[in-house]
Amino acid sequence: MALLSVLWACTRVPEASPDTVASEHEQVEVNPFPPRALPHDWHAFDTRFLHFVSIQVAPEHLDALEHDREQRVPCDISINGVLIHNAGIRQKGGWGSVSTLSGKPGWSLKFDEFVRGQRYRGLDRLLLNNALQDRSLLNEHLAYELYRQAGLAAPRTAHALVVLNGQVYGLYVVREAYDKQTLRGxxxxxxxxxxxxxxxxxxxxxxxxxxxxxxxxxxxxxxxxxxxxxxxxxxxxxxxxxxxxxxxxxxxxxxxxxxxxxxxxxxxxxxxxxxxxxxxxxxxxxxxxxxxxxxxxxxxxxxxxxxxxxxxxxxxxxxxxxxxxxxxxxxxxxxxxxxxxWNDPAMRARADAVRAVIETAPRDNARVRQELEDFEALFPVQLEQFLGRRVFLEELLQSEP
Incomplete structure (x- = not known):
């Protein structure tokens, strides 16, 4: 059995129909299969592995999901084998990252939208950023870590492979949402x-x-x-x-x-x-x-x-x-x-950890293969841009009076 089919089997939502087609993405058969083993202490923004996200939206809600960027529609979600029924989903993203269901939208998930108090690993919201403007998948991940190293609050991030209604949407940045729970933390x-x-x-x-x-x-x-x-x-x-x-x-x-x-x-x-x-x-x-x-x-x-x-x-x-x-x-x-x-060895180590995780993505889907090719080409370039930026700034500051 292809590894990608195993992935979808591990993250399927049994009550939802796998036959709904939300776009022209390559369709993948969903077959029953035992979930993979994860570290016993894993969490929603764990950077040790690629998160697997499968979302099911009923056909009658697809038009609203396509055109209404404010109101969430009902959906069932499986994240790393954890099932969340009757959650809420809407598209997210500004001018540079906006998309359609036939492309690669960003997603805002709200687990308690329709079920009061419902959570995923203690969270009531989660963002899936489509990274259309950052195919290296590094920018947010490294920048927010730098904020934390400077003693400032910043959202946590990880990486995921995302499917909607049996269609492969590709690699995403998982990001913590700013809400009361996050702000309290x-x-x-x-x-x-x-x-x-x-x-x-x-x-x-x-x-x-x-x-x-x-x-x-x-x-x-x-x-x-x-x-x-x-x-x-x-x-x-x-x-x-x-x-x-x-x-x-x-x-x-x-x-x-x-x-x-x-x-x-x-x-x-x-x-x-x-x-x-x-x-x-x-x-x-x-x-x-x-x-x-x-x-x-x-x-x-x-x-x-x-x-x-x-x-x-x-x-x-x-x-x-x-x-x-x-x-x-x-x-x-x-x-x-x-x-x-700004610590170059620490930044390089964190970037290398991202590469190790992303390279575990199964390659038997055309979209994922293309995104992996883009990632492998752009990752070293973007990392060197980060490291070169520090050198540029240090030289600039030395010339300041």
């Missing part, structure tokens, strides 16, 4: 306001407003935007001699400066500081201050010689660069990121 309390910024708006004038960000659970829980309005007012109006003190009261300035330094160090041109995109801000309950959370880091190193000192688009970053004390703190953080946090 990161900060000890997940009840604060969580805002998502979409392209390309700021929370502060002149290129934005707190009203333009998506406040999670705003209507359901009667949340207000007074907290972000207060921070925006400081960014917009505080005089230079009071800016640093006023920001410290509302924003974890050290954490923000570190995240700004990481964005420019990683050549994340499509983030908050440089492009007003791909960012979350969380109002941390324990001290009433905001923190920025990394997001959408799949286009790193597209511009390997990106100038870390270029004029930022975000008003907050602009004020930091214009303020002598804050700018000095930013430069110190950038130096720390490049010279102390």
């Amino acid at each position: 990161m900060f000890g309390n997940g009840s604060g306001n969580l805002y998502e910024g979409s392209c390309c708006v700021d929370f502060a004038a002149p290129l934005g407003s707190p009203a333009l960000l998506d406040l999670k659970d705003e209507q359901e829980e009667g949340r207000t935007r007074e907290d972000l309005e207060a921070l925006a007012a400081v960014v917009e109006k505080a005089p230079d001699d009071a800016l640093e003190q006023k920001l410290e009261a509302l924003l974890d300035v050290d954490a923000y400066l570190t995240s700004y330094a990481l964005e420019v160090a990683l050549a994340h041109w499509d983030g908050y500081s440089l492009n007003l995109n791909n960012y979350y801000v969380y109002h941390r309950p324990r001290d009433g201050r905001f923190v920025f959370l990394p997001h959408g880091m799949d286009q790193l190193m597209d511009r390997p010689e990106l100038d870390p000192f270029q004029v930022p688009r975000s008003r907050l970053a602009q004020r930091v660069r214009e303020h002598p004390s804050l700018n000095a703190r930013f430069l110190a953080r950038l130096n720390t990121v490049v010279r102390a946090v």
